[in-house]
Amino acid sequence: MFNRVLLIMLLVSALCCDKAFCNPDIRIAGVNLKALEGDSDPYGDFKVLTIPIKRAGNLILVEAQVDSVAGNFLLDTGAPYLILNATYFRYLPKITEQDAGGINGRTAGTFTAVVHNFSLGFDLHYDRLVADVTDLSGIENSKQVKILGLLGTRLFAKLAITIDLNKNLLYVHKLDSKGEIIPAERVFNTPTVKITFRYMNDVIFIKGTVSDKSMWFAFDTGAETNMIDYHAPKKIIKSLQVINRSKVTGVGGSSYEIIYARFEKLIIGDYPFISNRVLVSNLENIGKAYGYTVDGILGYDFFARGVFTVNFAKKEFEMYIYNQQ
Amino acid sequence: MARLRHLFTLLLLLGCLNATVAQMRNKMVMQHGRLVLILDTRTSKNEIDSMLIAGGVTGQTAEMLLKGDYAAATKNGWNVKAKKNIIELDRSLADVNESQQLTPYLLSSNMYKSNGRPGYPSEVAFGVNSFANRVSVHELPSGLTRFFIPGNTQAKRVLLSGNFNNWSTIKGIMNRTDSGWVADIRLEPGKYAYKFIVNGNWTPDLNNNLLEDDGLGNNNSIYYRYNYTFKLAGYQSAKKISVSGSFNKWLELAMRQKDGVWETSLYLHDGIYLYHFMVNGSWITDPANKMTQMQNKQLSSVLLLGESVTFKLNGYTNAHKVCVAGGFNNWDADMLQLSKTATGWVLSYTISAGNYQYKFIVDGQAIADPANPHQITTDGKTNSFLAVRSNHAFILKGYSSAHTVRLAGDFNNWNEQGYTLEHRGDQWVINMRLKPGKYLYKFLIDGKWILDPGNKIWEQNQYGTGNSVLWIE
Numbered sequence: 001m002f003n004r005v006l007l008i009m010l011l012v013s014a015l016c017c018d019k020a021f022c023n024p025d026i027r028i029a030g031v032n033l034k035a036l037e038g039d040s041d042p043y044g045d046f047k048v049l050t051i052p053i054k055r056a057g058n059l060i061l062v063e064a065q066v067d068s069v070a071g072n073f074l075l076d077t078g079a080p081y082l083i084l085n086a087t088y089f090r091y092l093p094k095i096t097e098q099d100a101g102g103i104n105g106r107t108a109g110t111f112t113a114v115v116h117n118f119s120l121g122f123d124l125h126y127d128r129l130v131a132d133v134t135d136l137s138g139i140e141n142s143k144q145v146k147i148l149g150l151l152g153t154r155l156f157a158k159l160a161i162t163i164d165l166n167k168n169l170l171y172v173h174k175l176d177s178k179g180e181i182i183p184a185e186r187v188f189n190t191p192t193v194k195i196t197f198r199y200m201n202d203v204i205f206i207k208g209t210v211s212d213k214s215m216w217f218a219f220d221t222g223a224e225t226n227m228i229d230y231h232a233p234k235k236i237i238k239s240l241q242v243i244n245r246s247k248v249t250g251v252g253g254s255s256y257e258i259i260y261a262r263f264e265k266l267i268i269g270d271y272p273f274i275s276n277r278v279l280v281s282n283l284e285n286i287g288k289a290y291g292y293t294v295d296g297i298l299g300y301d302f303f304a305r306g307v308f309t310v311n312f313a314k315k316e317f318e319m320y321i322y323n324q325q
Numbered sequence: 326m327a328r329l330r331h332l333f334t335l336l337l338l339l340g341c342l343n344a345t346v347a348q349m350r351n352k353m354v355m356q357h358g359r360l361v362l363i364l365d366t367r368t369s370k371n372e373i374d375s376m377l378i379a380g381g382v383t384g385q386t387a388e389m390l391l392k393g394d395y396a397a398a399t400k401n402g403w404n405v406k407a408k409k410n411i412i413e414l415d416r417s418l419a420d421v422n423e424s425q426q427l428t429p430y431l432l433s434s435n436m437y438k439s440n441g442r443p444g445y446p447s448e449v450a451f452g453v454n455s456f457a458n459r460v461s462v463h464e465l466p467s468g469l470t471r472f473f474i475p476g477n478t479q480a481k482r483v484l485l486s487g488n489f490n491n492w493s494t495i496k497g498i499m500n501r502t503d504s505g506w507v508a509d510i511r512l513e514p515g516k517y518a519y520k521f522i523v524n525g526n527w528t529p530d531l532n533n534n535l536l537e538d539d540g541l542g543n544n545n546s547i548y549y550r551y552n553y554t555f556k557l558a559g560y561q562s563a564k565k566i567s568v569s570g571s572f573n574k575w576l577e578l579a580m581r582q583k584d585g586v587w588e589t590s591l592y593l594h595d596g597i598y599l600y601h602f603m604v605n606g607s608w609i610t611d612p613a614n615k616m617t618q619m620q621n622k623q624l625s626s627v628l629l630l631g632e633s634v635t636f637k638l639n640g641y642t643n644a645h646k647v648c649v650a651g652g653f654n655n656w657d658a659d660m661l662q663l664s665k666t667a668t669g670w671v672l673s674y675t676i677s678a679g680n681y682q683y684k685f686i687v688d689g690q691a692i693a694d695p696a697n698p699h700q701i702t703t704d705g706k707t708n709s710f711l712a713v714r715s716n717h718a719f720i721l722k723g724y725s726s727a728h729t730v731r732l733a734g735d736f737n738n739w740n741e742q743g744y745t746l747e748h749r750g751d752q753w754v755i756n757m758r759l760k761p762g763k764y765l766y767k768f769l770i771d772g773k774w775i776l777d778p779g780n781k782i783w784e785q786n787q788y789g790t791g792n793s794v795l796w797i798e
Binding site: 049051065109144168242247281 | 381426429432524543762
C-alpha cells in the first residue's frame with residue numbers, strides 16, 4: 001500500500017514540477033525524490049576529447065574521478081549507467097535498496113546512490129549521476145586490476161564515442177544540432193560498416209546474420225568474447241565448430257559449462273566478418289538483466305576488428321577496418 | 326599414348342581421392358542438444374588426445390579408445406559409438422544451460438584469466454640504461470628521478486604514466502619548461518616501464534633505446550633506477566677496463582674513467598654475486614673488496630646486496646654448534662653458523678628483500694627463534710618468520726586481552742595457523758614484504774575470524790563474512 005502511495009506521489013510530483021524547478025528538498029520516508037531523477041548532462045570545453053585508455057585482458061579501462069577518489073573504470077556498453085564497486089563505495093548514502101537479481105541483475109546488497117563531481121579524464125564532467133553500488137570483486141579478481149566501477153551507456157547518451165584499440169584511445173565527441181559528429185572532428189570518414197541500432201533499456205542491440213539466420217546481438221564492450229545463446233536456432237548451433245568445452249565456477253560457487261567455438265561468417269550491416277570465435281552459454285539471465293532476450297552478444301572478437309564509433313543520439317554504429325580481408 | 330594419358334588421369338584422380346581421405350579430421354560439433362566428438366581412427370593419437378582434452382573427456386586416452394576401452398568416457402556420461410574408422414562420443418549439453426551469470430563480463434572473464442600483469446616488469450638480476458641522442462631520464466641530487474620529454478611545448482597537457490603510478494592517465498602531470506616537459510618522482514631501485522601521454526596520446530620515450538612489448542602491439546620504454554656502482558681506483562693508463570659477473574652471465578660491461586677512478590653504475594637486484602674486473606684483457610679481483618671465492622679454479626670477488634640481518638640466540642652456551650636455516654639459504658642446515666658469545670650465539674647475514682621462514686639448528690635439533698614473536702605453523706611444523714625490507718605493516722588496535730592474534734590471507738593460503746602478530750603497546754603488529762597487487766586477508770583473534778577494523782575496504786566472500794582488501798601499489 002505504501003509503495004502505491006509513494007508511486008502516486010512520485011507521478012504527481014513528476015507531473016507538477018518541471019525538472020529544473022523541482023524543489024530539491026522533497027523527501028518521503030527519507031528518500032530524496034530529487035535524487036531519483038536522472039543524471040545531469042555532461043559538460044566540458046571541447047568538441048572532441050582524446051582520452052587514453054588502458055586494457056585489462058580484453059576489457060577497456062578509462063580513468064575517472066568520483067569526488068576525491070580516482071581510478072580505473074571499465075567502459076561497459078552492457079551496463080545501463082554508472083555502476084560503482086561496493087568494495088570502495090559501500091559508504092555512500094543509500095537512496096534505495098535493490099532486490100537481489102533485480103532490475104539490472106545485480107547481486108544481493110546492491111543499492112542506489114548519487115555521486116557528485118564525476119569526471120572522466122580531465123575534461124568531461126558530470127555534476128551528479130545516479131549509480132548502483134554493487135559487488136564487482138569477481139571482475140577485479142579475475143583481472144588483478146583495481147576497478148572502481150563500470151561506465152554504462154547513459155553517461156554518453158547525448159554524445160558519440162570512438163574507440164581505437166590500436167592507439168588505445170577513446171574519443172568523446174560532442175554532437176551538432178542534427179546529432180552528427182562535427183565533420184572536422186571525425187576520426188575516420190569512410191566507415192567500412194555503418195548501421196543503425198536499437199537502443200532499449202540503455203542497451204545497444206545490433207542485428208546480424210549467422211548461417212543465413214538473422215539474430216539480435218547486444219553490443220557489449222564488457223564482454224571479452226562474442227557469445228551466442230545456447231537456445232539460438234538449431235541451424236546456427238549446428239554450424240559451430242567446437243574448439244573446447246570447459247567447466248567453470250561462477251561467483252557464488254555455482255558451476256556450469258561453457259563451449260568455445262568458431263564459425264565462418266558473421267554479417268553485420270552488409271559486411272562479412274570472417275573467422276569468428278564465440279562462447280556458447282545460457283544467456284537467459286543476461287537477457288533478463290537487459291530487459292530483452294538476446295540471441296547473442298558482440299564482444300571483443302567483434303569490436304577489436306576495427307576503430308568503431310557509437311553515436312548514441314543518432315543510434316548509429318560505424319566501424320572502420322584497417323586490414324580488410 | 327592415349328591409353329597412357331587415361332591411366333595418368335586415373336592415377337591423378339585416385340591421388341585426389343586419397344588426399345580427400347587424408348584430409349579427414351577430427352571434429353567437435355553440437356547436434357540435437359548434445360556435444361558430439363567425431364574421431365577418425367586414422368588420425369594420430371596425439372590429435373585424438375588433444376581432441377579428447379578439448380572436449381573435456383577426462384581419463385580417456387586415444388590409446389584406450391583405439392583398443393575399444395571406453396570405460397572412462399562412459400563413466401563420465403559419454404555415449405560411445407564405433408563404426409568403421411570413426412569413433413563418435415556424445416554427451417548431453419544440459420550443463421551449458423546451467424549458467425546463471427547475470428553479466429557478460431563474468432561469463433567471459435573465465436575465458437581470459439590474467440596472465441601476469443602486463444606493463445609491470447618482472448624482477449631482473451641487473452639492468453643498464455641506454456639513451457639515444459639525449460638522456461631523457463636521470464637522477465637528481467635530491468634523490469628524485471627526473472623524466473624529460475623534449476618539445477611539445479604547445480601541448481595542452483603532458484603526463485608521465487608507468488608502473489610506478491599504476492599507469493595512471495590522470496596523476497602523472499608533467500610541468501612545462503622552455504624546452505619540453507619534466508616530472509620528478511621518487512623511485513626505489515628497480516626496473517620501470519613507462520610512456521608519455523601527450524594531449525591524450527600514448528607515446529614511448531623516443532630518446533630511450535630500451536623498449537619492451539606492452540602486450541598490445543606497442544612498446545613501453547624501460548628505465549632502471551640504479552643502486553650500485555662498481556669502482557676501481559688506479560690503472561690510469563689502462564686502455565680498457567670492464568666488469569663482468571654472475572649477474573650478467575660474465576659479459577663484459579665497460580667502465581669509464583671519472584676523476585681518476587674507473588666506474589660503471591647499474592641496477593643490481595639483491596643477491597649474492599661473483600665478479601671480477603678485466604684490465605686490458607687481464608682478469609683481476611676487486612682490490613677494494615676482501616671477500617673472494619674460488620670458482621672453476623678462478624678467484625672472484627664476492628658482492629652481497631641486501632639487508633644485513635642479525636640472528637641472535639640467547640643461552641645455549643653449552644651447545645657445540647648453532648646454525649640458522651631458512652628460505653634465504655634453501656634450508657641448508659650447515660651453511661650459516663652462528664658465533665658463540667658470552668651470553669649466546671650471533672650471526673650477521675645479508676638477505677634480499679622478501680618474507681622468510683627460518684629456524685635455529687642447535688646441535689642438530691631444530692628450534693624456532695624464542696625471541697621472535699612472529700611464527701607460522703604449516704603441516705604441524707612451526708617456523709619463525711622474518712620480513713626483510715618490509716613495505717606493509719598489518720596493525721590491529723586493541724584486543725589487549727587476546728591470547729593470540731594471527732594473520733591469514735590469500736598470501737598464505739588462508740592458513741589458520743598463520744602469522745602470529747606481536748603485541749606491542751596497545752596494538753598487534755606484523756610487518757611484511759608484499760609485491761604490488763591485490764591481497765585478501767583477515768585477522769584471527771584466538772581462533773575467531775574478523776575483518777580488519779582499521780581498513781574500511783573489504784569485499785564479500787563465499788561465506789558471506791567478507792575479506793579485507795589490501796592493494797600494494
